[in-house]
Amino acid sequence: MVDIRGVEELKGIRIDDDHVRIGALTTHAELLASEPLHEVLPLFRRAANLIADPQVRNRGTIGGSLANADPAADWPAVVIALGADIEIAHPGDTGRVAGRDFFVDIFTTALEPNEMLVGVHIPRPTPGTRFAYRKIRHPASGYAVVGVAAAVRLRGDVIEHASIGVTGAAGHAFAGDAAAEFLIGKPLSAEVAAKAARLLSEATECLSDRYASAEYRASLLATETRRALLSLAQ
Numbered sequence: 001m002v003d004i005r006g007v008e009e010l011k012g013i014r015i016d017d018d019h020v021r022i023g024a025l026t027t028h029a030e031l032l033a034s035e036p037l038h039e040v041l042p043l044f045r046r047a048a049n050l051i052a053d054p055q056v057r058n059r060g061t062i063g064g065s066l067a068n069a070d071p072a073a074d075w076p077a078v079v080i081a082l083g084a085d086i087e088i089a090h091p092g093d094t095g096r097v098a099g100r101d102f103f104v105d106i107f108t109t110a111l112e113p114n115e116m117l118v119g120v121h122i123p124r125p126t127p128g129t130r131f132a133y134r135k136i137r138h139p140a141s142g143y144a145v146v147g148v149a150a151a152v153r154l155r156g157d158v159i160e161h162a163s164i165g166v167t168g169a170a171g172h173a174f175a176g177d178a179a180a181e182f183l184i185g186k187p188l189s190a191e192v193a194a195k196a197a198r199l200l201s202e203a204t205e206c207l208s209d210r211y212a213s214a215e216y217r218a219s220l221l222a223t224e225t226r227r228a229l230l231s232l233a234q
């Protein structure tokens, strides 16, 4: 067992011209409190604010959450929607894996046994990009029964960029590509949001457990996706 809490290189939020780098040991509370991060990537505050309670937010780290790959954790959906890369240290070397490829199964990531997660690398979003995070919180833990992160950019009335990250619904977090592709070139109307949400829900093999049946999760996924997208229309 190795305690990594003293490793300075794994701490902190760095905001550069074209990207943001978050060290693996950055806590949820630090992500919630950071004003500079909020100005560039408001999705972090929105999601951090919905994680558990202040005690958990003070202890839990983004690196621990991503490496743990709980299918109901919040950060996986956020890093996928933001097109982030996960920075990985191998012995004597470092590398990156796209966030969308990092989560491979329940509590299973692309990390090999001799690797560790050192940070998250997020491209700075194009100005005008709008973000939403919605989740149905489990009433005891706060974990996402279903959580949806969305990033949308409009040109005039038409969507020119969309990305969606989903957590809670399936065995691991994933990108809602079919729904995001459907949105491109369309107005962000109630009808379009509902159709995209339906596409996403129908394409997802939802988990069934004692908290929610697969059918109920599919219904929550459609509802939360539609609401997340519509919240970006204003």
Ligand SMILES: Cc1cc2nc3c(=O)[nH]c(=O)nc-3n(C[C@H](O)[C@H](O)[C@H](O)COP(=O)(O)OP(=O)(O)OC[C@H]3O[C@@H](n4cnc5c(N)ncnc54)[C@H](O)[C@@H]3O)c2cc1C
Pocket (backbone or CB within 6 Å): 024, 028, 050, 051, 052, 053, 056, 057, 059, 060, 061, 062, 063, 064, 065, 067, 068, 072, 073, 074, 075, 111, 115, 116, 117, 118, 141, 142, 143, 144
């Ligand atoms: C009561 C409760 C409620 C919670 N509610 C939520 C919630 O609503 N939403 C949510 O998203 N999360 C929730 N969590 C999870 C919590 O936020 C933490 O992220 C999670 O418990 C991991 O804790 P940690 O960051 O201290 O990592 P640890 O517990 O230290 O590590 C978790 C696992 O990842 C490995 N690991 C840690 N860091 C690294 C690294 N850098 N590289 C490689 N492997 C690593 C560890 O070896 C371990 O296997 C909750 C937890 C609790 C206890």
